[in-house]
Ligand code: ADP
């Protein structure tokens with residue numbers, strides 16, 4: 001059922017829900033909370049403790065409107081008293097609803113994090129409601145969200161969906177047979193979903209719910225994979241043996257010789273492509289291992305046979321870089337390279353589409369826009385997917401369908417820097433053969449990494465200035481935990497201003513996700529050409545960006561990032577032969593896990609080891625998005641963590657296919673269907 005069936009969901013909210021991947025009522029019912037807050041118990045002010053999240057009721061005593069802070073927000077302070085003491089509340093630009101309650105004598109309930117203790121307690125921008133209002137009996141979920149979609153609104157949408165569902169069970173039907181659930185020791189879907197959104201504070205209901213849901217999710221994924229594999233067994237492809245001439249000319253133009261690992265992997269690829277079955281090969285190689293040139297050399301076999309090659313990257317920035325590199329390599333050899341990204345419009349887009357359709361374009365680079373409606377290839381021989389972990393399995397499967405011509409499917413080369421755990425190899429990548437690029441190009445020195453508290457920011461800036469005046473180039477990376485382009489861009493703009501003010505003699509550029517692609521590209525080019533000393537950037541540069549001369553990186557709020565992301569980011573330096581360094585700025589106090597993560601980053605540059613540590617640091621039941629692992633996103637399951645249950649999942653898939661085949665399609669549709677839709681847009 002459509003989301004507009006929910007009361008209170010208008011155009012703007014709808015768009016935001018869509019950008020969270022929520023398209024139907026059942027998607028909303030299956031939107032997994034990140035964590036929970038306990039708002040079922042009131043705390044007395046005198047018993048509060050520094051650092052805890054607390055719920056307090058009291059009466060507003062006094063209200064002061066204060067000054068503006070650096071970010072131009074007006075600060076309000078109010079004191080709140082209960083029978084045991086007084087608590088200071090701080091608000092920055094409070095919304096009208098909160099302002100209206102900030103009146104002496106008003107009884108309110110607040111929820112927030114407690115700070116201080118020696119001379120009274122503070123709570124900064126707590127959530128506030130006027131009394132009387134009933135106390136929650138269940139834990140309060142905190143959902144992944146996007147800018148403009150508050151937790152309050154999201155909670156209301158979920159509870160609307162729950163009440164619709166209570167009236168119409170078909171909105172999210174039970175597909176798993178009772179005996180299968182019993183055999184696995186799992187409860188019903190209804191129970192799990194209710195517990196997911198409204199867990200009782202007295203039991204571990206949320207964890208039980210998650211187990212039930214991730215089991216179903218993995219089962220659906222397994223079924224989709226099997227269905228696709230059984231179809232794929234009969235797929236055909238054009239055999240594309242290496243002719244060597246084109247590849248040799250390309251190699252002759254390179255300023256370096258291939259590493260042993262690159263040569264070996266190319267050999268494996270050539271053997272696959274020479275067969276009349278579609279290649280499905282995953283190349284795993286740590287950041288900086290030199291995957292791009294491997295893809296280009298693999299492309300030669302298809303090009304020589306008169307077929308096309310599509311190279312898909314997860315970000316526009318990376319797609320543009322590929323476009324530039326491949327043009328430099330192939331244009332001199334007489335092969336046209338054409339870009340197709342989402343922002344290409346009008347005549348330019350029409351021309352590009354024509355070149356692709358008529359086969360004038362030998363190589364086509366782009367983002368997932370490559371596979372949009374309206375894109376038709378003349379004869380697609382090879383698909384290369386770069387940084388596969390950013391795409392879901394579903395997208396990969398859908399792409400193969402899109403490139404197919406009659407009975408023939410294109411060969412597929414998939415590249416990733418993320419090591420693949422064994423459990424993953426058995427599921428999400430079950431249909432892929434794996435090659436490992438286990439050798440970095442010669443002359444690289446490991447990146448020296450230091451963790452430095454925010455309080456020493458000025459010192460870091462001063463040192464950065466000295467290094468850049470000595471001819472080095474640096475990235476200054478702004479990160480935010482909220483997945484909001486807009487906020488991230490704002491943080492980067494602020495950092496750019498403050499760096500420009502502190503280091504007026506240096507050339508400092510800025511690049512973020514909300515800039516026009518052409519502007520982004522111009523800045524990146526300028527940085528690459530050495531016309532900029534410092535590039536202030538958001539995490540748009542996280543994957544794939546290659547500027548070998550940049551040898552310094554400063555990452556703000558490093559404590560908030562997962563290990564996989566930190567490793568990817570840091571991989572942007574240490575690509576040339578100069579010794580590189582990376583400074584991880586953090587704001588204390590650090591949680592135990594954050595401390596451990598920063599220590600791992602200081603001690604190691606090895607992607608495999610870092611991935612292992614990443615797993616170790618995340619205990620079961622920790623509500624971290626799967627994004628943290630750098631692997632394609634699932635709603636509940638994290639293959640790295642939940643891999644143990646794969647054998648049961650496979651068994652359940654056998655049972656379902658044998659005894660309940662009618663449940664297979666709806667399950668795939670519920671959990672995997674959306675991904676396939678995504679791959680089409
Ligand atoms: P990856 O995509 O694996 O992270 P890239 O393909 O971006 O890595 O390559 C990283 C850098 O290494 C590039 O600057 C590239 O020119 C360089 N490079 C690739 N192969 C070699 C090689 N065999 N010898 C020296 N440098 C290489």
Ligand code: MG
Nearest residue numbers: 291292386544
């Ligand atoms: Mg790359």
